[in-house]
Amino acid sequence: MNTLIIYAHPEPKSFNGALKDLAVSELQMLGHQVQVSDLYAMNFKAVADQDDFHQRQVQDFFKYGLEQNHASQTSGFAQDIKDEQDKLLWADFVIFQFPLWWYSVPAILKGWFDRVFAAGFVHGSEIGRYEHGGLKGRKAMLSVTTGIRQEAFTPYGMEGDIHEQILYHINHGILYYSGMKPVEPFLVWKPTQSEELRKQYLTDYKTRLHQLDEIPLISYHPNGHYDETMQLKKEYR
Numbered sequence: 001m002n003t004l005i006i007y008a009h010p011e012p013k014s015f016n017g018a019l020k021d022l023a024v025s026e027l028q029m030l031g032h033q034v035q036v037s038d039l040y041a042m043n044f045k046a047v048a049d050q051d052d053f054h055q056r057q058v059q060d061f062f063k064y065g066l067e068q069n070h071a072s073q074t075s076g077f078a079q080d081i082k083d084e085q086d087k088l089l090w091a092d093f094v095i096f097q098f099p100l101w102w103y104s105v106p107a108i109l110k111g112w113f114d115r116v117f118a119a120g121f122v123h124g125s126e127i128g129r130y131e132h133g134g135l136k137g138r139k140a141m142l143s144v145t146t147g148i149r150q151e152a153f154t155p156y157g158m159e160g161d162i163h164e165q166i167l168y169h170i171n172h173g174i175l176y177y178s179g180m181k182p183v184e185p186f187l188v189w190k191p192t193q194s195e196e197l198r199k200q201y202l203t204d205y206k207t208r209l210h211q212l213d214e215i216p217l218i219s220y221h222p223n224g225h226y227d228e229t230m231q232l233k234k235e236y237r
Contacts, residue, residue, distance in 0.1 A: 001212065002033045004091035008098040008109035010040045015191045015198060016145055019205055020097045023143075026209045035087055039108045045080060046111025052078050065119045072120025084116040093212055094140045094180065096170075100147070103159075103166055113174055122178035131222045133179025140175045141215065142167060142185040143205070150189040162187065176220050183215040 005023055009016035020036065027034050037044075048064055050056065054077070057070035071077045077085070088094065098105050105113075120127070122134040144167070146153065153162035160166055163185075171182040186208050191198050208215065225236040 002090050002092045003027050003035075003095065003212075004087050004093070005034065005036045005095045005097060006039070006109065006112065007036055008039045008096075008106045008112075012041075014099075015188065015201075016097055016099055018198075018202065019143055019145075019188070022202055022205060023095060023097070023209055026206055030210065035090070037084060037087065037112075039112060042080075044108055044112060045115070046108045048111065048114045052081060052115055054078070068118040069120035069124060072118060072124075077118070081115050081118070084112065085118070085121055088116070088135060088138075092138060094138060095143055096140065097143045099145045100166070105170065117174065117178055129177050129179070129223075130220070131176075131179065133177060136179035138180045139183055139212075139215075139217075140180040141183045141212075142170060143188075144185055145188040145191055147192075148190055149193075150187075153189075171218055172220055176218075182218045182220075184218060 003023075005020060007016070007020045009020075011017060020038075024034050024036060045051075050062055050067075052064075053067050053071050055074070056062070056067055058066065075082075096105075096109070098109055101107075104110070117123075123129040124134075127134045146162075148159060151157055152159040153166065155161045155164075167185060171185070175182045186205060188201050191201060221232060221236060225233055227233050
């Protein structure tokens with residue numbers, strides 16, 4: 001299996017770094033082909049702007065989505081975007097390794113999504129979205145560390161339900177939207193609590209990595225379950 005790891009943490013010696021390193025070593029040991037995009041080490045440009053395109057379709061008014069579509073049709077993306085898109089096309093399984101910052105991904109990873117998950121490449125009028133998106137046929141998994149204990153991320157917890165209120169916009173609104181099939185995330189709750197806990201998480205993650213094909217998919221409704229107003233049809237509620 002071709003596995004791509006998108007890693008977003010500024011400190012190589014962090015627990016996120018340890019999880020990323022474990023994934024590389026274990027997956028290679030199991031015979032997988034592995035590539036890593038270490039966004040901070042790459043100094044990946046997070047800001048979407050006019051420099052993302054070799055040649056603009058419209059010169060007097062900048063509309064980012066329009067230029068993404070044009071670049072998708074003309075191979076007109078900046079090289080760093082094209083390199084990441086090529087990795088995605090190569091991959092069968094994509095792991096996103098990051099800490100939960102402000103209830104979402106670090107800014108550098110958000111910028112990666114903005115620039116790499118381009119209109120005309122992963123979604124668009126000629127491609128579709130959700131189960132028809134440009135990255136269909138691939139699976140994706142979030143591997144996330146938090147700074148707060150698990151109890152706070154329950155349906156009645158102070159931070160909100162981790163699946164429905166925190167990670168939904170990533171799993172559904174980005175990954176599933178692009179055509180990928182998100183699997184259940186690997187969650188590390190406040191790894192700073194103890195060394196023993198960190199060791200246990202590494203053991204658990206090793207087990208998860210050995211079972212990539214067996215991780216349950218997150219179930220989302222396909223396009224056909226919604227009506228023309230984008231409301232879920234009554235028979236699927």
